[in-house]
Amino acid sequence: MMATSLNRLQYLPIVTLALSMMIGGYYFHTTVESWTTRIVSGYMSSLLDDVAHQVQDKQLDLYDMPQPEIDTFIDNLSQSRFGQRFTVIHSEGLVLGDSQLSNREIRALGNHSDRPEVISALTGNVGISKRHSDSINQDLLYVAKKLELPPDEHGHDTNYVIRLAMPLTSITGMTKDIELIFFALMASSFAVLICSSWFSNRKIFAVVKYEREQQEQRIEKSTRKIELLHQLANMLAACNSIKEAQVVVADIIPRLLGDINGCVSIMRESRNQLEVKLDWGGDWPASQVYVPNDCWALRKGKFHLSHEKHHNLTCSHMSGHENGTTMCIPLTAHGNTVGMFHLYSNPQTAQVTEETKQLAFTLAEHLGLALANLSLQEKLRSQAMRDPLTGLYNRRFFEETMDAEWSKSNQDNSPLSLLMLDLDHFKRFNDNFGHDAGDYVLKEVANLLTRCIGETQVACRLGGEELAVICPNTNIESSLQLAQLLVDEVRDLHLDMKGLSLGQLGVSIGVCTFPDLNGSTDEIVKAADTALYQAKDDGRSQAIHSQIKREPTKLNANDGPSEVLPLKKSE
Numbered sequence: 001m002m003a004t005s006l007n008r009l010q011y012l013p014i015v016t017l018a019l020s021m022m023i024g025g026y027y028f029h030t031t032v033e034s035w036t037t038r039i040v041s042g043y044m045s046s047l048l049d050d051v052a053h054q055v056q057d058k059q060l061d062l063y064d065m066p067q068p069e070i071d072t073f074i075d076n077l078s079q080s081r082f083g084q085r086f087t088v089i090h091s092e093g094l095v096l097g098d099s100q101l102s103n104r105e106i107r108a109l110g111n112h113s114d115r116p117e118v119i120s121a122l123t124g125n126v127g128i129s130k131r132h133s134d135s136i137n138q139d140l141l142y143v144a145k146k147l148e149l150p151p152d153e154h155g156h157d158t159n160y161v162i163r164l165a166m167p168l169t170s171i172t173g174m175t176k177d178i179e180l181i182f183f184a185l186m187a188s189s190f191a192v193l194i195c196s197s198w199f200s201n202r203k204i205f206a207v208v209k210y211e212r213e214q215q216e217q218r219i220e221k222s223t224r225k226i227e228l229l230h231q232l233a234n235m236l237a238a239c240n241s242i243k244e245a246q247v248v249v250a251d252i253i254p255r256l257l258g259d260i261n262g263c264v265s266i267m268r269e270s271r272n273q274l275e276v277k278l279d280w281g282g283d284w285p286a287s288q289v290y291v292p293n294d295c296w297a298l299r300k301g302k303f304h305l306s307h308e309k310h311h312n313l314t315c316s317h318m319s320g321h322e323n324g325t326t327m328c329i330p331l332t333a334h335g336n337t338v339g340m341f342h343l344y345s346n347p348q349t350a351q352v353t354e355e356t357k358q359l360a361f362t363l364a365e366h367l368g369l370a371l372a373n374l375s376l377q378e379k380l381r382s383q384a385m386r387d388p389l390t391g392l393y394n395r396r397f398f399e400e401t402m403d404a405e406w407s408k409s410n411q412d413n414s415p416l417s418l419l420m421l422d423l424d425h426f427k428r429f430n431d432n433f434g435h436d437a438g439d440y441v442l443k444e445v446a447n448l449l450t451r452c453i454g455e456t457q458v459a460c461r462l463g464g465e466e467l468a469v470i471c472p473n474t475n476i477e478s479s480l481q482l483a484q485l486l487v488d489e490v491r492d493l494h495l496d497m498k499g500l501s502l503g504q505l506g507v508s509i510g511v512c513t514f515p516d517l518n519g520s521t522d523e524i525v526k527a528a529d530t531a532l533y534q535a536k537d538d539g540r541s542q543a544i545h546s547q548i549k550r551e552p553t554k555l556n557a558n559d560g561p562s563e564v565l566p567l568k569k570s571e
Helices: 002-058 067-075 103-108 118-121 168-238 242-257 297-299 354-385 395-412 425-435 433-452 476-491 522-537
Strands: 084-092 096-097 126-132 140-150 159-168 261-267 275-279 325-333 338-347 416-424 456-463 466-472 495-497 500-503 508-516 541-546
Touching: 002 126, 002 140, 002 159, 002 168, 067 084, 067 103, 067 416, 096 103, 118 126, 118 140, 118 159, 126 159, 140 168, 168 242, 168 354, 242 261, 242 275, 242 354, 261 354, 275 338, 297 325, 297 338, 325 354, 338 354, 354 395, 395 416, 395 456, 395 466, 395 508, 395 522, 416 433, 416 476, 416 522, 425 433, 425 500, 433 456, 433 466, 433 476, 433 495, 433 500, 466 476, 476 508, 476 541, 500 522, 508 522, 522 541
Parallel strands: 508 541
Antiparallel strands: 084 096, 084 159, 126 140, 140 159, 261 275, 261 338, 325 338, 416 466, 416 508, 456 466, 495 500
């Protein structure tokens, strides 16, 4: 559509010039013709003045002179050249002589009193006219002037008209020469205009096409960035953890920023350190943990570019990477700084351009809000799933996790063990030392559990002094080893609150393993509870597995192998 419009517009100056040339050519032709006629007639008038002067000097009586003498006089005039026709006409219209006609032809001429040039000359003006001469069969330009001679002795009228005629072909030739030059210039200008219009049209069309392609690319690029930013915001909003956010940013942000290394460091709750939690474009090459004073952006409260026109100041957390360009942007949400957004461009990769800078600001806004939302979600999730006193997971989380792990073990045919724990004689801590001591004991035991269990194992507080540990992929032997380790660690736990020794603590543990006990989660929990009560009945501070048959009598640690773990009663 645009090309068609351009093709039409390119003919507009050509058509306009052609019309103006036609109109101008017509007026030029008229003007040149009038101009040449005026110049030639002026020249002819001066010739007539010379002839009149000669006639007056010689005091010729033209009326009484024989016609042959007049012809001889006219023919001998220096002004009488080839192509110039002099005629002498009496005021009454009688032709007395003509330089190009014979006597017989002159006598045959009619009265010339009605000729326009003669009429104009007799009035005292210069008579000028153009017409075809029948006598010589030629188009002529006539110029006539009045000649007044002194009165003669016969009393004849002494007013005459001297007329000079020149062929129009001479004037036309002059006009054509000038017009030829003019029209040649016009034709060449027209040709130059056509060629320049064609060439300029091609160049303009090429430029327009290039700009259109560039604009389309810019629009496509901007649209793609907007879509990616929208996708990033949606995916970050759907993330439930920093680990999931890492997968999202590592996939989407390089599509936006290209080959630029970057990371996000998150402010710890103590607000005295920042730790790199998200990165993309490869592993973050600088410090993984740093203090706020190590970053110029955190000090200034706004973004910082390490290499600018007026300074080269690299942040301390980028020590060892001073040659590259670093951009640091504080991540804020709800008026609080939640972390830092870092970009690093080494000398071999692309520099941080203005476009990249603006895009980084937009990404920082999205990431700041996303991290704030994730932090809020984690706090709410922690409050909903964790026991506020011990920090262990609560009963609700225990039930959800137990169901999920049981389903997974049932599908994969993998072992799942459950440890049910109960602190021995816990009531005496509350009775003897107060509830603060009981809370202190629970916290210490919770810390012990957290230290002793594996990464895949989950410790929960079900209520009071009742605890539980879910152990995926743990068979009977491994679960008993863990249970016995916990019994020993609790027994060796030193409880000292504000310089006051609280004494020794014991724990009884009941263990159950799936699919050795092929039952539901409720049945597994019940079997572990039964084993727990059995451990208490058998003397406390010990671990018993529900699937191991017990001997009628209890065994000590020195009594050789038994299907029940060695027991040691607490005092």
